[in-house]
Amino acid sequence: MLVQSFLLGLAVGLGFWIFQLVRLRRIVGTIPPSLKSQPSDIALPLIPRLRHEIASLRQQRQDLLQILQNYQQLLELAPVGYLQVDEENQLLWCNQQAREMLYLQRWQPGQIRLLLELVRSYELDQLIEQTRDRQQSQVSEWVFHPSCESATAILEVKPLVLRATGLPLSEGEVGVFLENRQAQLEINQARDRALSDLAHELRTPLTSIRLVVETLQLRIEPPLDRWVNRLLQEVDRLINLVQSWLELTQLETDPTLKLNRxxxxxxxxxxxxxxxxxxxxxxxxxxxxxxxxxxxxxxxxxxxxxxxxxxxxxxxxxxxxxxxxxxxxxxxxxxxxxxxxxxxxxxxxxxxxxxxxxxxxxxxxxxxxxxxxxxxxxxxxxxxxxxxxxxxxxxxxxxxxxxxxxxxxxxxxxxxxxxxxxxxxxxxxxxxxxxxx
Missing domain, CATH: 3.30.565.10 (Histidine kinase-like ATPase, C-terminal domain)
Known part of the structure; x- marks a missing residue:
């Protein structure tokens, strides 16, 4: 009875050992050739090498995750907006600047939703599609009218002039950088208004100066009259500059104001x-x-x-x-x-x-x-x-x-x-x- 139990245990042990050996050979067969310094040697020294490679891969993965996290933090603090969508135009991630520009109050980090549900902008959607189709960077500028849920909010929210740059990414994803140009536009408009007001104020004194110079031109004899002629040319130049500036400002404000076709x-x-x-x-x-x-x-x-x-x-x-x-x-x-x-x-x-x-x-x-x-x-x-x-x-x-x-x-x-x-x-x-x- 004791011998039979011994033989039975030995048979079970040998079977388990053979099973583990076969399994180990299969695992070794999947190892890249660069790791097989001795193909015939499948003894224990290979196992520490596997453990070392696994630990190295884990470390590389942690390093890549850390780099990804650093880039994400940089984008989060960047002075421009950034958002990223997948191949189905689902919003994967966006930074704080993009959330403020596009009024993405309904989106939360980690939430994946269609961008069109969150941002009603045909121009932005078209830019993303063109970037994905052409696989080239695309730039677009438009006036963005935020969509609001309440009527009172619509009156408070002002449209923005946005410039977007689309970048094609892997697997159909697209990244979009957003720049708010509204402040620059308002500064340019304020500058143009100030210069136009200045030009209006300059017309009267310049006209008076020209009349004085014309009077001097008739009374000064050669060769001193060449200085008066030079002064008259400079005054005319200033008058033309003022008139051109006023004309350009008028055309930019209302291009069809005085078109008589x-x-x-x-x-x-x-x-x-x-x-x-x-x-x-x-x-x-x-x-x-x-x-x-x-x-x-x-x-x-x-x-x-x-x-x-x-x-x-x-x-x-x-x-x-x-x-x-x-x-x-x-x-x-x-x-x-x-x-x-x-x-x-x-x-x-x-x-x-x-x-x-x-x-x-x-x-x-x-x-x-x-x-x-x-x-x-x-x-x-x-x-x-x-x-x-x-x-x-x-x-x-x-x-x-x-x-x-x-x-x-x-x-x-x-x-x-x-x-x-x-x-x-x-x-x-x-x-x-x-x-x-």
Missing amino acids: QPVEVRSLIAKVWETLEPMAGRHQIQLAYSGLENLWINADEPRIFQVFLNLLDNSIKYSPPGETISVETKIICLDNNDNGKLNTPANLEINIIDSGVGFAEADLPHVFERFYRGDQARSRVKAAESSSTGIVGSGLGLAIVRQIVLAHGGSIKAMNHPITGGAWIQIILPEVMANS
């Missing part, structure tokens, strides 16, 4: 502008070349559009080397592809003004239509030299006014460098073009 023939309008500039162009032997249809009409305010071409062609003359030609090219862009070039459907007019001057610096191209912007020094020196020889000094607001006039007509304007001439290339798109057969 009527049919305007483009070719004859450009010819009138060139007649005005021909004395200055003749001194430098600069010619104008027009190409395109002869009988193009647009529905526009003629004095305003005249001002656009006057400013652009004046700049082209100033920056073009002597003996060169300024090109004005017109082209019809039909909005209906099945129209075969016939203007019995709506169409746009593309106008290209190309010179052979020094062109724009690449860094200046996005800013050439900003007020008082001073670009590349080489181009500025050309203009300064021209101004000193002609007595014509720019106010720094001409291109900004041009842009506002074009926008008021529902068009667009773009500054480029022409690939052939190397000079400035201004492209204008105007709507409502017509042609008489």
Whole structure:
């Protein structure tokens, strides 16, 4: 009886040992080759190595969690908003700034809900979709109107101007940085109001000074009269600057305030502008070349559009080397592809003004239509030299006014460098073009 019990226990022990051996071999089979220094050796020294690797992986995991926590704390304290959504546009996390900008009172950390349930913003949703589809950073700016549950809150909450930058992440997730531009917008508006008030106040004394200078001009003999003439030029420059500033402010406040639209023939309008500039162009032997249809009409305010071409062609003359030609090219862009070039459907007019001057610096191209912007020094020196020889000094607001006039007509304007001439290339798109057969 004792022997049978011994044999039975031995059999059970051997069976358990074999089972553990087989299990250990299976585990060893899953170990990466880099850990198998001796494939045939599955003795006890391998187990401490496994324990060491497991401990190392745990330490790496803790380090990564600590790094993730540090980044999360940085984002939480960042001066810009940040939110992150998954592939189904569910809000995974956002920092305090984003919660304040988007009024996310109903969202709690750790809660996963659709972003559209929390923030009723079509622009934000579209930005996220475009970022995910294109897998590229996308930027959008819009006026955000927060949604409120009570009527009293709607009256208290003010809309915000937000700029958002979407970043594509792994597994369809998207991160969005939010910037509140409302304060900057209000500062700019306050600055413009102050400068406009100042410009209004300056008009009267400047006019009085000009009258005094004109009186002195008649009474002072040469060669001292050249100083009076110089003073008169500077006074005129200040008057033009004040008038341009007031005009630009008016256009930005209400672009369509004084637009008197009527049919305007483009070719004859450009010819009138060139007649005005021909004395200055003749001194430098600069010619104008027009190409395109002869009988193009647009529905526009003629004095305003005249001002656009006057400013652009004046700049082209100033920056073009002597003996060169300024090109004005017109082209019809039909909005209906099945129209075969016939203007019995709506169409746009593309106008290209190309010179052979020094062109724009690449860094200046996005800013050439900003007020008082001073670009590349080489181009500025050309203009300064021209101004000193002609007595014509720019106010720094001409291109900004041009842009506002074009926008008021529902068009667009773009500054480029022409690939052939190397000079400035201004492209204008105007709507409502017509042609008489």
